[in-house]
Amino acid sequence: MSFLSLLSPPRFSLITSQTTTTFAVHSSPSPPPPTSISLPTPPISDQSPPLSCALHCSHFNSCSGCTHEFNLHRPAIVDEASVFFKNFGVKDFSFDTCRLWGWRCRAKLAVRGSASDPVIGLYEEGTHNVVDIPDCKAHHPNINAAVDLLRKGMVEFKIHPYDEDQGTGLLRYVQMAVTTYNTSLPASERYRNGKVQLSLVWNSRNENSPFSDRLDALAKFLWKYGGPNSKHHLIHSVWVNFQTSTNNIIFGNRWRHLLGERDLWEHVGGIDVSMAPSSFGQANTRAFDSLLRKLHKYVPYGTSVADLYAGAGVIGLSLAAARKCRSVKCVEVNKESKLSFEKTAERLPVSVDSSISWHHADTSIEPLTWLVGADVVVVDPPRKGLDPSLVNLLRNISSVERKVNISGSPVAKVKDEKRPWVIRSKEASLQIRSQTVHEESQALPRTLIYISCGWESFKEDCKMLLSSKAWHLDKAHGFNFFPGTQSIEVLAVFKRGPGVGNKKKKPGKKKKKKTTLKNI
Numbered sequence: 001m002s003f004l005s006l007l008s009p010p011r012f013s014l015i016t017s018q019t020t021t022t023f024a025v026h027s028s029p030s031p032p033p034p035t036s037i038s039l040p041t042p043p044i045s046d047q048s049p050p051l052s053c054a055l056h057c058s059h060f061n062s063c064s065g066c067t068h069e070f071n072l073h074r075p076a077i078v079d080e081a082s083v084f085f086k087n088f089g090v091k092d093f094s095f096d097t098c099r100l101w102g103w104r105c106r107a108k109l110a111v112r113g114s115a116s117d118p119v120i121g122l123y124e125e126g127t128h129n130v131v132d133i134p135d136c137k138a139h140h141p142n143i144n145a146a147v148d149l150l151r152k153g154m155v156e157f158k159i160h161p162y163d164e165d166q167g168t169g170l171l172r173y174v175q176m177a178v179t180t181y182n183t184s185l186p187a188s189e190r191y192r193n194g195k196v197q198l199s200l201v202w203n204s205r206n207e208n209s210p211f212s213d214r215l216d217a218l219a220k221f222l223w224k225y226g227g228p229n230s231k232h233h234l235i236h237s238v239w240v241n242f243q244t245s246t247n248n249i250i251f252g253n254r255w256r257h258l259l260g261e262r263d264l265w266e267h268v269g270g271i272d273v274s275m276a277p278s279s280f281g282q283a284n285t286r287a288f289d290s291l292l293r294k295l296h297k298y299v300p301y302g303t304s305v306a307d308l309y310a311g312a313g314v315i316g317l318s319l320a321a322a323r324k325c326r327s328v329k330c331v332e333v334n335k336e337s338k339l340s341f342e343k344t345a346e347r348l349p350v351s352v353d354s355s356i357s358w359h360h361a362d363t364s365i366e367p368l369t370w371l372v373g374a375d376v377v378v379v380d381p382p383r384k385g386l387d388p389s390l391v392n393l394l395r396n397i398s399s400v401e402r403k404v405n406i407s408g409s410p411v412a413k414v415k416d417e418k419r420p421w422v423i424r425s426k427e428a429s430l431q432i433r434s435q436t437v438h439e440e441s442q443a444l445p446r447t448l449i450y451i452s453c454g455w456e457s458f459k460e461d462c463k464m465l466l467s468s469k470a471w472h473l474d475k476a477h478g479f480n481f482f483p484g485t486q487s488i489e490v491l492a493v494f495k496r497g498p499g500v501g502n503k504k505k506k507p508g509k510k511k512k513k514k515t516t517l518k519n520i
């Protein structure tokens with residue numbers, strides 16, 4: 001039996017839910033097209049056959065990764081989200097689902113245990129005990145295959161896993177990121193043949209530290225048995241990150257590329273995207289692609305976009321290409337994302353004529369700087385939600401706009417800029433100029449697009465934004481980014497003003513009641 005078939009989740013064919021949508025759920029190599037379920041619908045959780053959309057994972061009881069075994073296609077939180085949005089006037093909240101198994105293309109796993117019996121997996125709920133998850137059903141199958149290979153290499157070269165209490169050992173974590181972008185394969189075979197960019201988090205200061213020969217031997221072993229000349233080519237490249245700190249931060253600052261191709265490319269949102277191991281990357285690439293395609297529809301052609309919490313700028317750059325944006329400004333606090341942004345921007349089609357920039361800055365500091373001149377602002381914060389300073393600015397956007405218009409350009413200040421964080425962000429920024437000269441606008445955004453992976457923080461932010469009547473909710477969609485959990489990704493579109501039904505009635509003459517004459 002082949003290695004892969006051991007890891008394959010069960011196959012199921014057709015599932016009919018109580019919704020009007022019928023959809024196929026396959027674990028087969030070619031993913032089913034993303035399915036959009038329009039809500040509200042009768043709750044389907046009771047009626048749908050639980051076993052056919054079930055996780056079927058042997059690690060479920062010990063691993064903290066998945067929290068729900070059944071109805072992977074529609075987490076119960078979707079019902080709550082549907083009611084929440086309905087209360088704020090959005091009656092057609094939809095939920096898109098994609099792959100239910102093998103969806104995770106990016107995983108960070110802890111390495112513990114001993115050199116003869118390494119444990120590579122996730123922490124047990126609420127503890128620092130690591131659980132082995134060789135048959136994880138969420139992982140892309142080649143992540144599991146790469147973990148197996150890594151385990152063999154560790155045993156072969158006596159690589160001691162990290163010991164948190166003592167601070168000893170060599171291998172602390174491993175990050176696996178899969179690319180499914182291989183245009184030499186037919187589209188239907190690309191996902192299954194994804195290749196893994198493997199990053200070893202090594203407990204030493206640099207490559208000259210003791211035991212670097214073991215690192216070298218391990219990397220060569222992985223390449224020999226998983227690289228392009230092996231029987232089962234699954235490794236794209238091998239990287240190392242040196243980390244000696246005793247805190248819980250996974251990565252240190254020092255990265256080295258060891259073997260294979262340096263650049264990892266994926267294709268999402270209509271563009272080729274470079275993914276450095278040090279930059280943020282979405283775990284569910286297929287679901288992210290459907291979100292981006294939905295997002296495109298809400299950004300009019302030729303607009304100016306501010307992409308806050310931008311990472312490597314995938315959202316902004318995909319909009320620049322798909323919506324021919326006049327300008328795109330990406331703001332991100334992690335300076336490591338700059339290189340991926342640069343590479344992705346270089347590969348944009350030549351027809352893209354936008355003024356594009358990436359800024360190394362903290363959105364929470366003077367957020368107005370980034371909003372001036374943008375028609376649309378896209379925010380994609382971490383799970384904890386928006387920074388309070390940004391929420392405050394957005395809540396008060398109308399009064400801020402009036403002040404900006406009265407006092408003239410706030411950007412005028414930048415001429416003799418002295419604020420160190422603005423100077424730093426300018427130094428670290430990257431600018432790709434458009435061929436066309438556009439007049440700089442001083443307007444503030446009329447559309448806010450909030451992409452959220454943290455439902456609880458989103459609800460709070462959303463209520464705050466709506467309570468000031470500066471915004472109203474126009475559209476909302478959910479995406480099944482994390483099957484097996486109660487987390488969903490939300491795309492919510494806010495428009496300026498209180499919205500229909502929330503407008504204050506102008507005081508005026510009361511309309512006289514029409515008297516109707518009835519035949520008696």
Ligand SMILES: C[S@@+](CC[C@H](N)C(=O)[O-])C[C@H]1O[C@@H](n2cnc3c(N)ncnc32)[C@H](O)[C@@H]1O
Pocket residue numbers: 280281282308309310311312313314315331332333334361362363364380381382383387453
């Ligand atoms: C959920 S990720 C989204 C990244 C990107 N939009 C994407 O989809 O690839 C959130 C990003 O926000 C960044 N971030 C967190 N706090 C920030 C802040 N205060 N200012 C700017 N960026 C921040 C993180 O480094 C991370 O890259």
